[in-house]
Amino acid sequence: MERPRPASTTTARATLQAATDAILAVAKGPDPLERIRAVLRDITDRFHALGALVHEEDDDEVLLHASEHLTVYHITLSPGLQYPAHNHLMDALIGIYRGGETNFMYPVAANRLLAPQRHDVVAPAVVHLPSDAVHSVANTGSTRSGALHVYLGDLPRARRQLWSLQTDRAEPFDNDRYLAGARPIQE
Numbered sequence: 614m615e616r617p618r619p620a621s622t623t624t625a626r627a628t629l630q631a632a633t634d635a636i637l638a639v640a641k642g643p644d645p646l647e648r649i650r651a652v653l654r655d656i657t658d659r660f661h662a663l664g665a666l667v668h669e670e671d672d673d674e675v676l677l678h679a680s681e682h683l684t685v686y687h688i689t690l691s692p693g694l695q696y697p698a699h700n701h702l703m704d705a706l707i708g709i710y711r712g713g714e715t716n717f718m719y720p721v722a723a724n725r726l727l728a729p730q731r732h733d734v735v736a737p738a739v740v741h742l743p744s745d746a747v748h749s750v751a752n753t754g755s756t757r758s759g760a761l762h763v764y765l766g767d768l769p770r771a772r773r774q775l776w777s778l779q780t781d782r783a784e785p786f787d788n789d790r791y792l793a794g795a796r797p798i799q800e
């Protein structure tokens with residue numbers, strides 16, 4: 614039998630579900646990138662005004678939705694950790710509502726990574742990553758960050774790539790290896 618969740622967790626789940634539903638409502642219509650960007654901007658500002666993480670689990674990533682046209686994660690990055698470089702092969706919109714996320718953006722030549730450019734983003738902000746972007750995310754702050762990561766396609770089913778932090782060679786993306794590949798920030 615499933616244990617009843619504490620009221621605060623139930624409320625947090627309902628808040629995240631409502632945000633996901635609002636994004637989903639515009640994802641299938643015309644000009645989804647710009648319409649999702651506008652909805653995510655509004656959600657990001659409202660979540661930022663709460664002054665706390667909407668929801669927190671042991672895992673840094675919680676998958677809220679995945680379908681043919683849309684994937685949504687709630688991401689709470691642990692401070693001091695950097696995740697392996699990867700691509701998405703679809704447009705991504707990141708709505709950072711608490712703390713900050715640092716993006717290391719990698720130019721790629723012949724499937725190998727070149728020296729990255731660092732972009733520090735502080736909440737509240739919405740960032741767009743084009744479908745060919747290769748990035749590595751990190752939380753360079755001292756507390757857990759909070760963000761919604763929105764992808765314009767079915768990210769869990771995408772045949773995409775991962776680059777470990779030790780090598781600069783591409784390998785098929787695997788979520789367990791991705792999560793296990795997190796390292797203290799080096800760059």
Ligand SMILES: [Fe+2]
Binds near residue numbers: 699700701748
């Ligand atoms: Fe990513």
